[in-house]
Amino acid sequence: xxxxxxxxxxxxxxxIETPEMVNVHAVERLKALKQNLLPAETYIQGIQNGDxxxxxxxxxxxxxxxxxxQQLAQEVITACLPFSGKAIRLGITGVPxxxxxxxxxxxxxxxxxxxxKVAVLAIDPSSQRxxxxxxxxxxxxxxxxxxxxxxIRPSASAGTLGGVARKTRETIVLCEAAGFDTVIVExxxxxxSETAVHSMVDFFLLLMISGAGDELQxxxxxxxxxxxxxxxxxxxxxxxxxxxxxxxxxxxxLHLFPQPASGVSPVVTTCxxxxxxxIDGVWxxxxxxxxxxxxNGYLAKKRLSQAVQxxxxxxxxxxxxxxxxxxxxxESLPALEQLIxxxxxxxxxxxxxxxxxxxxxxxxx
Numbered sequence: 001x002x003x004x005x006x007x008x009x010x011x012x013x014x015x016i017e018t019p020e021m022v023n024v025h026a027v028e029r030l031k032a033l034k035q036n037l038l039p040a041e042t043y044i045q046g047i048q049n050g051d052x053x054x055x056x057x058x059x060x061x062x063x064x065x066x067x068x069x070q071q072l073a074q075e076v077i078t079a080c081l082p083f084s085g086k087a088i089r090l091g092i093t094g095v096p097x098x099x100x101x102x103x104x105x106x107x108x109x110x111x112x113x114x115x116x117k118v119a120v121l122a123i124d125p126s127s128q129r130x131x132x133x134x135x136x137x138x139x140x141x142x143x144x145x146x147x148x149x150x151x152i153r154p155s156a157s158a159g160t161l162g163g164v165a166r167k168t169r170e171t172i173v174l175c176e177a178a179g180f181d182t183v184i185v186e187x188x189x190x191x192x193s194e195t196a197v198h199s200m201v202d203f204f205l206l207l208m209i210s211g212a213g214d215e216l217q218x219x220x221x222x223x224x225x226x227x228x229x230x231x232x233x234x235x236x237x238x239x240x241x242x243x244x245x246x247x248x249x250x251x252x253x254l255h256l257f258p259q260p261a262s263g264v265s266p267v268v269t270t271c272x273x274x275x276x277x278x279i280d281g282v283w284x285x286x287x288x289x290x291x292x293x294x295x296n297g298y299l300a301k302k303r304l305s306q307a308v309q310x311x312x313x314x315x316x317x318x319x320x321x322x323x324x325x326x327x328x329x330x331e332s333l334p335a336l337e338q339l340i341x342x343x344x345x346x347x348x349x350x351x352x353x354x355x356x357x358x359x360x361x362x363x364x365x
Contacts, residue, residue: 037068040075047080047178052151055178059153062170077170080177085303087119087176088290091197093187093223094207099233100186101140103207103273108144110279111182119180120144121171122154123187123197151180166317169200169310198226199309202299203286206230208250210242225257227266229285235270236277243270262298264289328357 038057046054061073094100101122108118120141144150155167172183187197198204206227224230230250235243250268259265267285271278293299323329336350 037072040072040079043072043076044079047076047174048083050179052178055151055174056153058174059171062167062174063155073170077173080173084173084176087172087181087183088203088286089172089183089185089201090286091185091187091201091204092207093194093197093204094233095209098207098209099273100207103231103233103271104184104186105141105144106273106276106279107283108141108150108184109147110276110283112144112147112149116182117149117180118144118147118151119175119178119183120150120152121168121175121183121185122152123168123185151175151178166310166313168197169306172200194223194226199306202293202302203228203289205282205286208232208246209234210239210246224253225260228260228262228264228289229266229282230254230268231282231285232268232270233273236272236275246270262289262293262302263296264292264298323358326358329354332357 038054043054043058043061047058058073058076061069061076064070064073092100092104104120108120111118141152145152153171155171168185172185175183185197185201187194194204204226206223206229208230210232232243232246232250247268247270254266254268267289269278269281269285271282273279290299293302332354336345336354339345340347340350
């Protein structure tokens with residue numbers, strides 16, 4: 001008896017050709033980028049002439065990890081150094097929701113109306129999971145972004161504060177060489193990145209909001225000690241009384257701290273970025289500080305120490321990059337990670353073994 005054929009729910013699909021291991025389109029894009037590199041002199045002349053397009057391209061080279069781009073970027077930066085250093089470098093940090101972007105836009109518009117050129121370097125936090133960033137500062141500062149005398153450049157932190165510090169310092173040099181007399185560096189918020197930003201600016205402003213009695217508990221003492229001035233934002237409408245109270249609380253807290261190295265005691269003021277109230281007062285606080293520290297010699301001393309710190313930071317970055325690029329280190333890492341997860345060795349033993357292997361190889365050379 002002939003068996004009746006039945007259709008099965010299982011079926012075999014035709015296979016597809018295995019794709020290439022190398023993304024051909026990505027390689028072509030990198031080749032095109034390499035071919036589009038301009039001579040260093042073109043970037044240098046363009047920056048000195050205030051060409052925003054060439055300034056942006058030069059900053060892209062600074063942010064690139066490719067050796068060829070870095071070599072060209074350093075050549076451009078070295079040539080621009082004599083034309084930098086004349087701007088006021090202002091760092092701004094604050095608790096989440098303090099209105100940093102709104103404040104920077106209000107301050108930027110005020111300065112532009114005073115005939116100044118303003119560059120805003122916004123450090124955007126990168127996701128630890130996807131390594132991506134939103135880079136939405138231009139959308140948050142729409143009015144300022146449309147001003148010919150303003151330049152807004154968001155940069156991803158990429159999870160490495162040392163890298164951010166180096167790239168931001170170099171970007172400041174390029175912006176100053178392009179004729180910007182005020183450079184504002186916005187940080188990701190209250191956290192470790194503040195130390196990096198503090199080491200590259202002349203004045204470090206802490207932006208807070210009314211109701212600071214609660215917020216003070218969540219701010220590290222180190223952040224307040226680093227602040228050269230504090231502004232209580234959103235001092236408008238029903239918040240006026242609370243803002244005045246917050247100002248008093250901040251002033252009392254600052255009295256507990258030792259005299260800063262600058263010799264200038266931090267000032268606390270209130271403002272409203274939304275209604276443009278006392279934005280000029282905040283700027284006066286900045287310029288008064290600059291004038292006093294120029295007079296007592298602290299500002300020049302601070303900038304020189306910052307320049308020396310750049311050297312040490314760059315050494316740290318290069319040593320780490322060289323260590324992890326070493327073939328022996330790369331080959332040993334997976335096995336050591338496995339041993340650590342199995343509790344066969346401690347993390348300190350694994351790290352010591354890697355370092356001994358790396359430095360032993362360097363001594364053999």
